[in-house]
Amino acid sequence: EACSRRMQPRPLRRRPFSFSLRIIVRRNSRLRPCVEMPFAFVVVPVPALRSGRPRPAATPTARPRPRVIGSMRALAAAALSTLAAGQSAAVGAFSDSARDGSVARVAAALGGERGWEYSRAMEMEVPSLAVQLAPTLACLPRNDHGNLNAAAVRYALHRFFVRERGWHVVGLDPRGQAWNASWPQIRALGSLPEVVRNHWEGGVRPDGLAPEELPALAATVEYLVHAEAVERLQGIYGLLNLSVSEQVAEGQALKAVAMNLGSYILGKSFQGVPPSAALLLYDQMPKVYPNWPQVLEFIQQTASALRQDSNTHASGKSDSPAGMLPSADVSGTIGFPAASSVTRTLSDRFGPWQNFECKAIKTKLVEMEEEGGTGRVKLSDFHAGALNGNWQFGESTAYLRQLGALDEENPANVRVIIPNYVTSLSNCVVDSPFYSVCCINECEELMLRVERRIARPEASAAEVAAVVAQISSATVPANRTLSALQWQRLNSIASKNGGLVPIYGRLFAQWMHHAFPRECPFPHLSGITRPELVDLWSAEGQMQVADHMELVQNSLRVSRRKGAPVEAPRWSHEEELGGLGEVRRPLGWAFLHVNVTLTAVVLLLFVATKTSFLAVRRRRGGREKVAATLEV
Numbered sequence: 050e051a052c053s054r055r056m057q058p059r060p061l062r063r064r065p066f067s068f069s070l071r072i073i074v075r076r077n078s079r080l081r082p083c084v085e086m087p088f089a090f091v092v093v094p095v096p097a098l099r100s101g102r103p104r105p106a107a108t109p110t111a112r113p114r115p116r117v118i119g120s121m122r123a124l125a126a127a128a129l130s131t132l133a134a135g136q137s138a139a140v141g142a143f144s145d146s147a148r149d150g151s152v153a154r155v156a157a158a159l160g161g162e163r164g165w166e167y168s169r170a171m172e173m174e175v176p177s178l179a180v181q182l183a184p185t186l187a188c189l190p191r192n193d194h195g196n197l198n199a200a201a202v203r204y205a206l207h208r209f210f211v212r213e214r215g216w217h218v219v220g221l222d223p224r225g226q227a228w229n230a231s232w233p234q235i236r237a238l239g240s241l242p243e244v245v246r247n248h249w250e251g252g253v254r255p256d257g258l259a260p261e262e263l264p265a266l267a268a269t270v271e272y273l274v275h276a277e278a279v280e281r282l283q284g285i286y287g288l289l290n291l292s293v294s295e296q297v298a299e300g301q302a303l304k305a306v307a308m309n310l311g312s313y314i315l316g317k318s319f320q321g322v323p324p325s326a327a328l329l330l331y332d333q334m335p336k337v338y339p340n341w342p343q344v345l346e347f348i349q350q351t352a353s354a355l356r357q358d359s360n361t362h363a364s365g366k367s368d369s370p371a372g373m374l375p376s377a378d379v380s381g382t383i384g385f386p387a388a389s390s391v392t393r394t395l396s397d398r399f400g401p402w403q404n405f406e407c408k409a410i411k412t413k414l415v416e417m418e419e420e421g422g423t424g425r426v427k428l429s430d431f432h433a434g435a436l437n438g439n440w441q442f443g444e445s446t447a448y449l450r451q452l453g454a455l456d457e458e459n460p461a462n463v464r465v466i467i468p469n470y471v472t473s474l475s476n477c478v479v480d481s482p483f484y485s486v487c488c489i490n491e492c493e494e495l496m497l498r499v500e501r502r503i504a505r506p507e508a509s510a511a512e513v514a515a516v517v518a519q520i521s522s523a524t525v526p527a528n529r530t531l532s533a534l535q536w537q538r539l540n541s542i543a544s545k546n547g548g549l550v551p552i553y554g555r556l557f558a559q560w561m562h563h564a565f566p567r568e569c570p571f572p573h574l575s576g577i578t579r580p581e582l583v584d585l586w587s588a589e590g591q592m593q594v595a596d597h598m599e600l601v602q603n604s605l606r607v608s609r610r611k612g613a614p615v616e617a618p619r620w621s622h623e624e625e626l627g628g629l630g631e632v633r634r635p636l637g638w639a640f641l642h643v644n645v646t647l648t649a650v651v652l653l654l655f656v657a658t659k660t661s662f663l664a665v666r667r668r669r670g671g672r673e674k675v676a677a678t679l680e681v
Contacts, residue, residue, distance in 0.1 A: 170272055178264040182263055196256055206267055214486075219236040224579065228627030237273040237483040274484065282305060285305045285308050285319055285327075289301065296383060297383070310395060340403075352391050403486065410476065415524070423616070427462070430604075432599070433600075435600055446599065453578035454475075456571070468491070472487065485582065542560065553629050
């Protein structure tokens with residue numbers, strides 16, 4: 050409404066089917082809430098802006114458009130044959146044995162150049178993904194067949210993509226639910242046939258997914274993500290009247306790459322939009338996203354790094370690996386495959402790159418943190434910061450509660466949990482049909498160090514404590530001494546699980562939150578929260594941004610009296626494994642239950658026997674009294 054009052058449309062200039070173009074942006078707390086832009090009267094096909102299948106842009110002359118992206122149906126058939134085959138290559142010999150196994154079947158199903166492209170991508174990506182996934186796989190429980198169930202597959206893939214890419218993949222992000230809850234399908238696999246989707250949703254396979262196959266599945270998801278990004282880039286090439294079959298100026302190609310990335314930040318596809326409208330949106334990116342100049346510089350650096358890597362391999366007389374950028378010729382032109390390489394690389398690297406903004410948000414919150422190092426900021430200080438210029442901290446109380454970023458254990462002292470807020474969906478900056486780019490969870494790196502040292506699903510409390518005590522974070526030093534309370538809670542977790550601590554369980558995640566309160570989020574019980582992106586929350590008629598009255602009221606709230614003791618973060622004793630394993634009781638626990646049961650039975654028998662004896666005795670006494678009376 051504020052934007053509407055400030056931006057009045059200009060009169061039409063006798064151009065039918067035209068209207069004024071307005072931008073009102075509040076997709077997340079990292080984009081400015083309102084953007085004023087000059088009005089241009091253009092013909093904008095509104096359905097194309099909202100449709101998941103954008104209309105192709107009209108071009109003055111028909112240009113040949115080669116089939117850059119493989120058919121989704123062909124890819125679906127390839128994935129189906131791979132899943133049905135159930136074969137996986139050893140990680141160490143992937144480049145040799147996989148060509149004769151699953152990857153060869155996928156390549157044959159794709160056929161021709163597309164099959165070669167998929168095979169080359171798998172050959173380059175799977176070995177590195179296997180190394181990155183190995184610590185997590187070693188610490189996940191297996192089923193009776195030695196494989197991973199559906200919950201374990203989702204758990205491992207979600208943690209990997211969040212840690213390495215900053216991706217919250219739709220269908221992998223739990224969104225406040227348990228890992229074994231009924232979830233929607235992985236949207237990146239949505240183009241696959243129904244039988245494959247049901248195969249995944251039904252538990253991957255009846256006997257589970259072999260751990261060696263998980264890296265190939267992660268690489269396939271990345272391949273589909275890259276294919277969607279390159280397909281959108283191809284549409285922008287047509288929008289800018291650039292040829293995908295000929296060399297174009299490097300500046301124009303990188304501008305198309307930047308427009309492609311900008312469309313993800315805006316959450317709107319440029320495909321089907323007239324060039325004048327698309328360029329108008331592109332020109333306003335610095336106003337929408339304050340760090341857009343740094344993004345353009347990052348794109349240039351990425352292209353330069355890919356070109357340097359390509360030149361290095363060329364000088365060594367070896368083939369350039371997939372994803373490297375060929376050198377521009379003397380005229381400074383590059384082809385569409387080179388621009389596609391930059392786009393694929395940006396998809397992987399943009400999440401870690403943009404995390405500097407998340408660190409800045411965390412720094413501001415730590416400066417406002419209440420005393421005691423609890424990893425919490427009073428809601429009054431949080432909203433006071435929004436009034437004092439930190440417009441990022443303007444979320445409403447209801448939205449913060451839905452995100453799981455509030456600690457309301459004491460209603461008189463409501464606090465914002467720093468890691469829960471930083472890693473929340475409110476701070477996602479890229480919106481793709483398949484994933485969202487959000488702040489990287491710092492706790493994932495800490496958990497990875499624990500998994501590398503322990504290398505099994507469960508460990509003793511002493512071993513876990515020794516490993517965690519040696520780990521440092523951005524705010525916690527290494528080689529520290531754990532408190533007596535931390536030892537007590539860790540032993541309590543072990544006592545509930547047969548003397549061992551399941552490092553994939555909720556209680557250990559909560560223990561890590563207390564050990565690293567500024568890095569590890571507090572794990573709420575499943576179903577307590579229901580995080581949503583800003584767009585979805587606003588579409589439901591909810592207020593994501595607090596109004597001025599709410600900000601003022603909360604900022605003036607007195608949380609506690611001066612000099613009162615600091616409230617420690619809460620601790621709940623409920624364990625949740627989310628279908629990843631089962632809580633195992635110790636052997637002594639079973640003996641205790643048996644002894645208690647036997648004792649209760651013996652006591653009942655004793656009481657029943659004594660009661661019967663007294664009843665018989667009373668009856669006998671009564672008979673003797675009657676006989677004596679008769680004798681008298």
